[in-house]
Amino acid sequence: MSDIFRIMAGFLVWLALFSALYGLHGIGCAAGWQATQVAGTSLFRLALVTAAGAAILAQLAVPVALRSPRLRSPSPFVGQVSTTLAVAAVVALTWTSFPVAVLSACE
Amino acid sequence: MTALSRHRALSRIWASEPGWKGYLTTVNHNDLGRMFLVVAAFFFLVGGVLAMLIRAQLATPHSAFVGPAAYNQLFTMHGTVMMFLFAIPLFEGTAVYLLPKLLGTRDLAFPRLTAYGFWCYVFGGSMLIFAMLAGLAPDSGWFMYPPLSSVIHSPGINSDFWLIGITFVEVSAIAAAVEIIVSILKFRAPGMSLDRLPIFAWYALVTALMIIMAFPPLILGSILLELERAFGYPFFQVDRGGDALLWQHLFWLFGHPEVYIIFLPAAGVVSTVLPVMAQTTLLGYRWVVAAAVAVAFLSFGLWVHHMFATGIPHIGLAFFSAASTLVAVPTGIQIFAWIGTLWKGKPQLALPMYYILAFFVTFVIGGLTGVMVAIVPFDLQAHDTAFVTAHLHYVLVGGFVFPLLAGLYYWLPQITGRNRYFRVGELAFWLIVLGFHGTFLAMHWVGLLGQRRRISTYPADSGWETINLVSSIGGFVMAIGFAMVLIDIVLHTTLAIRGSRNPWRAGTLEWAMPTPPAPYNFASLPQVSHRDPLHADPTVAVRIARGEGFLGEPRGDLRETLMVDAASGRPEAHVVFPGNSMLPITLSAVTGLAFIGVLAKLYWLVPLALSGVVALGCRWALSQRLVLPSGPVDVGKGLVLPQALEIERRPGWWGSVLLLAADAVFFGSLVFGFAFLWTIAPNWPPPSFLALSGFELVLGLAGTAVAPIGIRLARREGRFDGLGMIATAVGALLVILAFALLVARAPSPSSHAYAATVVVIACYALVHAAVALITVAVLAARIASGSSAGERQSLADVCRLWVDYMALVTATSLALTQFSGLAA
Numbered sequence: 063m064s065d066i067f068r069i070m071a072g073f074l075v076w077l078a079l080f081s082a083l084y085g086l087h088g089i090g091c092a093a094g095w096q097a098t099q100v101a102g103t104s105l106f107r108l109a110l111v112t113a114a115g116a117a118i119l120a121q122l123a124v125p126v127a128l129r130s131p132r133l134r135s136p137s138p139f140v141g142q143v144s145t146t147l148a149v150a151a152v153v154a155l156t157w158t159s160f161p162v163a164v165l166s167a168c169e
Numbered sequence: 170m171t172a173l174s175r176h177r178a179l180s181r182i183w184a185s186e187p188g189w190k191g192y193l194t195t196v197n198h199n200d201l202g203r204m205f206l207v208v209a210a211f212f213f214l215v216g217g218v219l220a221m222l223i224r225a226q227l228a229t230p231h232s233a234f235v236g237p238a239a240y241n242q243l244f245t246m247h248g249t250v251m252m253f254l255f256a257i258p259l260f261e262g263t264a265v266y267l268l269p270k271l272l273g274t275r276d277l278a279f280p281r282l283t284a285y286g287f288w289c290y291v292f293g294g295s296m297l298i299f300a301m302l303a304g305l306a307p308d309s310g311w312f313m314y315p316p317l318s319s320v321i322h323s324p325g326i327n328s329d330f331w332l333i334g335i336t337f338v339e340v341s342a343i344a345a346a347v348e349i350i351v352s353i354l355k356f357r358a359p360g361m362s363l364d365r366l367p368i369f370a371w372y373a374l375v376t377a378l379m380i381i382m383a384f385p386p387l388i389l390g391s392i393l394l395e396l397e398r399a400f401g402y403p404f405f406q407v408d409r410g411g412d413a414l415l416w417q418h419l420f421w422l423f424g425h426p427e428v429y430i431i432f433l434p435a436a437g438v439v440s441t442v443l444p445v446m447a448q449t450t451l452l453g454y455r456w457v458v459a460a461a462v463a464v465a466f467l468s469f470g471l472w473v474h475h476m477f478a479t480g481i482p483h484i485g486l487a488f489f490s491a492a493s494t495l496v497a498v499p500t501g502i503q504i505f506a507w508i509g510t511l512w513k514g515k516p517q518l519a520l521p522m523y524y525i526l527a528f529f530v531t532f533v534i535g536g537l538t539g540v541m542v543a544i545v546p547f548d549l550q551a552h553d554t555a556f557v558t559a560h561l562h563y564v565l566v567g568g569f570v571f572p573l574l575a576g577l578y579y580w581l582p583q584i585t586g587r588n589r590y591f592r593v594g595e596l597a598f599w600l601i602v603l604g605f606h607g608t609f610l611a612m613h614w615v616g617l618l619g620q621r622r623r624i625s626t627y628p629a630d631s632g633w634e635t636i637n638l639v640s641s642i643g644g645f646v647m648a649i650g651f652a653m654v655l656i657d658i659v660l661h662t663t664l665a666i667r668g669s670r671n672p673w674r675a676g677t678l679e680w681a682m683p684t685p686p687a688p689y690n691f692a693s694l695p696q697v698s699h700r701d702p703l704h705a706d707p708t709v710a711v712r713i714a715r716g717e718g719f720l721g722e723p724r725g726d727l728r729e730t731l732m733v734d735a736a737s738g739r740p741e742a743h744v745v746f747p748g749n750s751m752l753p754i755t756l757s758a759v760t761g762l763a764f765i766g767v768l769a770k771l772y773w774l775v776p777l778a779l780s781g782v783v784a785l786g787c788r789w790a791l792s793q794r795l796v797l798p799s800g801p802v803d804v805g806k807g808l809v810l811p812q813a814l815e816i817e818r819r820p821g822w823w824g825s826v827l828l829l830a831a832d833a834v835f836f837g838s839l840v841f842g843f844a845f846l847w848t849i850a851p852n853w854p855p856p857s858f859l860a861l862s863g864f865e866l867v868l869g870l871a872g873t874a875v876a877p878i879g880i881r882l883a884r885r886e887g888r889f890d891g892l893g894m895i896a897t898a899v900g901a902l903l904v905i906l907a908f909a910l911l912v913a914r915a916p917s918p919s920s921h922a923y924a925a926t927v928v929v930i931a932c933y934a935l936v937h938a939a940v941a942l943i944t945v946a947v948l949a950a951r952i953a954s955g956s957s958a959g960e961r962q963s964l965a966d967v968c969r970l971w972v973d974y975m976a977l978v979t980a981t982s983l984a985l986t987q988f989s990g991l992a993a
Contacts, residue, residue, distance in 0.1 A: 065363060065736040066354070073466030080470050080488070085844075087484055092848040110484070137736060139364035139455065146459045151466075154495055158470065161487030168482045 065140045068133070072124050072148030076155050079117040083159055086113055091168035110162035121155045124148040170722060172714045175692050176683075178723040183275070183688035186749055194749040196280035197688050201287050202266025203584070208291060209259040213651075215298065216250035219243050221648055224608070228641035230629040240625035241308035242327075246301055248311025249331065252427065253338050254294045256569060257380075260434040261286070261345040263576065264373045266584075268349065270679035271367040273358025273697060275690050275730040278351035278820050280746050281753045281789065286344030288757035293337030296761075296768070300330035307331035310623065312420050313394070315405040315413045320398045326768070329398060332391045333768045337761065339384050343831055346380035349373055351823045354735040358678065359719060360697040361738040367677050367700070368451055371458050372437025375465045376430055381827055382469065383426035385835035389842070390419035393929070395767065402918050402925035404842070410922035412850035414479060415842055421472035422838065429468040431565060433461060435572035436503055439525055442572075442579045443507055445675045446522040447514025450701065453506040460499035460506075467496045477548045486545050493543030500536060504529070520594050524575035527602045531567025535560060538613070556616025559609045566605055574601075574654070579673065581661060586684035588668030593657040600650030607643025611636045670710065676701025681710040693718030693805070694731055697738070719805045727796065731804060732813050732820065742813040743802040744820070747792065756785045783943060790947045791954070793821070799957035815959030817966055825970045836933060836978060843926045843985065855923035857916050858990030869907035869983045873976040876900025876941060880972040883948060884965035886958050897945045897972055904938035904979050911986060927986050934975075934982040941975040944968040 087110060090096070095106035125148035127133050128141075135141045170178075185195035195201065222243050226234045235243065265283055269276055277283055300306045307327045309318035318328045353366070353374045366374075394416065396402040403409035405416050444451045451457060473481060473489035507529075516522060538560040542548045551557055582588055615636040620627065627633055671680040681703055682690055693716045699705030706712075716722065719740070720729050728746035733739060759781040766774030793814065801809045813819050847853060875896050882893025908931040915931070916924035948968050952961055 069462060070466075073463060077466055077469055080492070084473075084485060084488055087482070087488070088845075089848055091482055137363065139362075140736070143455050143459045143462075146456075147462055150459070150463055150499075154463075154467065154492075157495055158488055158491045161484050161491065165483045165487050167484060 065135050065137060065144075068128060068135050068140055068144040069147060071128065071144065072121075072151035073154075075121055075124050076151040079121060079155060080158055083110070083113060083117060083162070086110060087162070096167040104167060106167045107162070114159040114162045117159065118152065118155055121152050124151065170716060172692065172716070175716050175721070175723065176687060176714070179689040179692060180687055182723060182726055183728055185688070191749075193754050194751050196284045196747065196749055196753065198265050198269055198276050198280065198283060199686055199688055199690075201283045202262055205258055205262025205265055205287055205290070208287075208294070209255050209262050212250050212254035212258070212294060214655075216247055216255055217648060217651060219247040219250065221644060223247060224641040224644035226625060227627075227637050229638065230627050230631065230634055232626055235625070237625045238308065241310075241623075242301070242304075242306040244623055245307045245310055245331075246297070249297065249307065249335070251565075252311060252431075253335055254290075254297070256431045256565070257342055257427075258290055258338075259573060260373075260376065260431070261290075261342065261349075263434065263438075263573070264349050264377075265345070267580070267679060268352055268370065268373060269356070270583075270682065270686065270690055271370055271677055272353065272356060273361060273678045273691065273695050273702070274352075274356045275694070276356075276728070276746055277348050278356050279348050279824060281750060282344050282348050282824075284750075284753035285757050286341040286348070288754045289344065289760065290338055290341035292757060292761040293334050293341065293764075296334035296337065296764075297330060300327070300334070305330060312424065313416075314420075315394060315397075315416050318394065319405060329395065329768055332395045332398075333764045336388055336391045337764045339388050340760065342380050342384055343828070346377040346384075346831075347824050347827045349377035350381070350827055351820060353377075355732050355741075355820065355823060356730065356744075357733050357738055358695050358697045358702075359731060359733060359738060359740045361733070363736055363738075364454075365697060365700045365738070368440040368454065368457065369434075369437040372433050372440065372461055375461045376433045376437075379426050379430050379433070379465050379468070381831045382834050383423045383430060385831050386419045386838040387423035389835050389838045390416055390423075393419075393842070396925070396929070399767070399770070400919065402929075403922050404846075404925060406922075407851055409920065410846060410850055410852045410855055412846055412922075414476070414849070415845055417476050417479065418472070418845065419838060419842065421475045422469075425472045425475060426465075426468045428561075428564065429464055432568045433464065435528075435569045435576075436461065438572045438576040438579075439507060439528060440503075441677070442521050442575050443525055444510050444514065445579070445673045446519060446525065447511050447516045448674075449510060449514030450676075451506065452509040452513060453502075454700070456502055457506050460502040463499040464496060464503075467492060467499070471496065474543055474548070477545050478552045490543055490545050494540060497536060497540055504533070519578075520589070520598065521575040521579040523595070523598045524571045524578070527598070528567055528571040528575065531563055531571060531602075531605070535563030535567050539564060551616065553622050554616040555612045555620045555622060558622050559612035559616055562605075562609045562612070566609075571602075574598075577654075577658075580679075581658070582668050582672050583679055583684050583686070585662050585665070586667060587661060587665040588672060589661060590665040591657060591660045593653050593660065597650045597653035597657060600653065601647050602650075604643045604645070604647030604650055608640050608647060609643075611640040611643065615640070671703065676704035678702055678709075681713055683714075689728075691718070692716055693721030696806075719808065721805050729804075731810070740804065740808060740810055742816050742819075743804050743810045744813040745796050752785065752789055752792075756782065756789065759785060787943065787947055787950070790821075791950055794951070795957065795960055799959065811959070815957060815963055817963065819963045819967070821967050822963075822970065825967050829970060829974050832937075832974070836981075839926075839930060839933065840981070840985065843930070846922050846926065850922065852921075853923070855916070855921040858923070859911070859915055859927055859986060860990060861987050862911070862914070865907045865910050866983060866987055868903050868910075869979050872900040872903030872907065872938070873979045874900070875903065876972050877969075877976050880945070880965065880969045883945070884962055884969065886961065890952070890961075894945055894949050897968075898942055901938045901942040901945070901972075901975065904975065905935055905942075907979075908932070908935040908938070908982070923989075927989065930982050930985055934978050937971075937975045937978050941968075941972045944971045 090106045096104045098105040100108050128144050185191035185200050226232050353370050393404040403411040405411045405413045470492040474493045615633045620633050692714050695718045730744050731740050732742040734741050763775050763778035801811050804810050879893045879896030882889045911931045915928050918925040918928045
């Protein structure tokens with residue numbers, strides 16, 4: 063079962079972080095963060111960009127962890143598939159979170 | 170023992186009962202797989218006839234063929250039947266029939282659960298067909314959006330038939346998903362490690378995991394909408410704190426993964442059939458596995474792309490637009506792997522290959538129009554037009570029906586033991602493919618010209634007349650093609666000549682058995698050392714028949730097989746399956762009574778039926794006991810293994826873990842709904858919040874602490890086991906009391922969505938405490954009737970899962986309900 067978790071780990075974390083970012087965006091809009099200015103930008107933008115950056119870093123930790131001697135699968139097949147998916151999940155999170163930096167907030 | 174005497178002995182042990190009773194009592198996957206497939210095909214015919222009625226209506230402007238009310242029922246039932254009663258059950262049927270054969274085992278993990286799921290499907294589907302024949306069919310569209318489906322705008326029983334019938338069918342889907350996952354992970358031929366899994370098994374595993382994650386949000390949505398319709402709980406009514414968008418979120422949290430739940434098994438069929446047709450092996454097996462997993466997860470991040478026109482802020486839309494474009498990447502990897510497989514092999518143009526080529530063309534077009542509607546500005550133009558209808562048919566027919574037809578013609582010799590003789594299928598192929606593209610290519614066009622979905626008529630000067638006529642003619646040509654497929658199959662099964670065992674020279678184990686397959690599949694279980702065992706060792710079928718594998722000597726009347734380690738495929742335990750039984754169909758019928766009670770508003774029937782479900786469920790659980798003396802069992806080839814009911818993680822433990830995973834998704838969706846309404850819905854805060862009750866809090870927390878400790882004591886043999894079971898029961902009772910008091914003093918659930926949600930959360934926790942109580946009662950009954958130490962510990966491990974989950978739910982529910990007033 064742990065090998066199945068290794069295979070799912072990258073995108074499981076992606077799903078959690080993606081949902082958290084979407085949730086934070088909903089909370090920010092509902093709370094009116096876009097109207098509050100902080101350090102030359104809106105609190106909404108600052109919060110979402112910071113959260114997205116932290117999320118990408120957290121996502122990066124997954125392939126690193128899966129290659130570590132402690133968590134590496136004894137099966138070469140599982141090792142390759144899980145690492146491929148974990149790296150793909152980093153790309154996916156970067157791609158899906160870029161709108162927080164460029165699009166208009168809460169409109 | 171000779172091969173023939175072994176065959177006779179095993180056939181007697183594994184066969185269903187003779188006559189019509191056999192259909193009702195069988196738990197064998199061969200029978201149930203075929204029954205699933207036949208019933209799904211029946212529903213396909215029903216859905217097809219409805220489609221023809223729709224096309225007849227739209228063939229000409231101002232058509233008086235059916236009125237708007239009947240037309241609403243037609244398109245609602247067409248979508249509902251095709252999605253819920255055809256596509257998913259067809260996958261289930263295919264998996265139920267094929268998986269044990271591909272995996273080199275004798276049956277699925279829980280044979281009685283297969284039967285229970287099948288009968289839930291039949292009874293739930295029958296409810297919807299009855300509604301249609303009675304003129305009471307659902308008429309609010311297959312996705313049942315409130316407020317249209319709410320009692321204000323749909324006051325009749327029509328929408329209730331959808332909510333109740335589909336929820337009943339979803340019980341079947343969850344049962345099948347649990348069955349499929351446990352079977353793939355734990356019931357395989359020895360030596361079949363994860364990297365040797367047949368590619369279809371990977372796809373089936375991913376699909377079943379998706380069902381576990383995707384169906385609970387829709388089940389929750391259906392329950393909430395039914396509560397609103399029956400009792401006025403205003404989850405979706407804006408004036409009392411509800412929000413219709415909550416339904417859309419819950420529906421599409423299910424609905425978009427559903428598209429891939431339908432596509433991925435079909436991709437599994439393509440990945441299995443195409444290499445055989447190309448006389449080679451699948452190119453990039455690892456990449457294909459990774460792509461299937463990636464598609465599955467990405468599909469859970471796309472649901473809002475069905476809601477682009479609902480006014481969600483730009484950033485929110487862009488998240489889902491980006492994720493929607495992303496899903497094209499792993500899908501593309503699979504398509505390139507298939508093209509590469511064709512490139513490196515020597516493709517033969519047999520009938521399955523025709524359908525695979527049609528799949529390529531059609532699915533790629535559907536995928537590209539999918540990328541078009543994933544882009545928000547285009548979607549706003551095409552939204553709710555026939556363009557979207559055409560796109561989804563390209564994806565679903567191209568991505569599911571065509572590959573499944575390829576699979577049908579590929580595995581037909583395996584199912585019937587006959588070679589194809591009549592060539593009706595080739596003509597049928599051309600009629601289906603040309604008819605399909607005639608219908609839906611035209612529909613793209615008329616959609617871009619502005620024709621809306623779900624309209625029963627249109628003006629004569631709209632410019633859509635000829636296109637619609639072409640579309641309708643195409644539809645009828647396609648229908649004639651499907652009728653010819655049916656004729657071809659009937660001719661094949663009745664008149665075609667007997668064929669050889671492995672006509673395609675495939676490498677997977679379903680061809681290493683006599684055809685049509687015997688009820689036991691394999692006379693002995695092979696040791697697998699290659700992904701294509703028949704290519705690695707062409708004599709494997711003979712050696713299996715000679716009993717040279719595991720469990721080659723039948724033992725009494727026992728239906729025996731092996732459990733293996735999930736990763737390595739190393740043999741782990743000896744399993745004895747239950748025999749034929751009326752229990753699954755009875756339990757399914759009694760479950761159906763509970764649903765009928767809600768539907769017919771005979772509420773007195775619901776607790777009565779649920780009591781019956783509990784009683785039969787306990788009988789089911791208690792009937793699982795050791796039939797051999799406690800201790801290890803000789804499974805042949807010098808190997809001795811423990812019995813599955815005496816190991817720490819018995820099959821029921823695995824099943825419970827997966828059921829609890831689905832349950833946790835349900836609970837998570839409920840918490841999401843609460844948070845969504847709180848932050849997004851208008852007309853909040855509610856008139857009053859639930860006041861904090863220290864007494865209820867202490868009761869609930871005490872139960873949360875006591876029950877898990879109790880069940881751990883009960884696991885031990887000795888003087889504390891009785892005390893442990895009593896402590897667990899007391900803990901569960903404290904939780905029940907805490908939430909019963911909360912429900913009694915909560916604001917009226919019909920007053921505001923807040924109060925309604927609080928009551929639903931409390932009831933959820935209360936039900937789980939009752940379930941924990943029942944599991945402990947089963948454990949006590951098992952111990953009282955005599956059991957080995959290993960069996961008791963194994964069963965207690967299963968109970969511990971349910972008790973721990975109850976504790977988790979209780980703590981979360983107490984926080985959500987008791988402190989909600991403080992959070993405000």
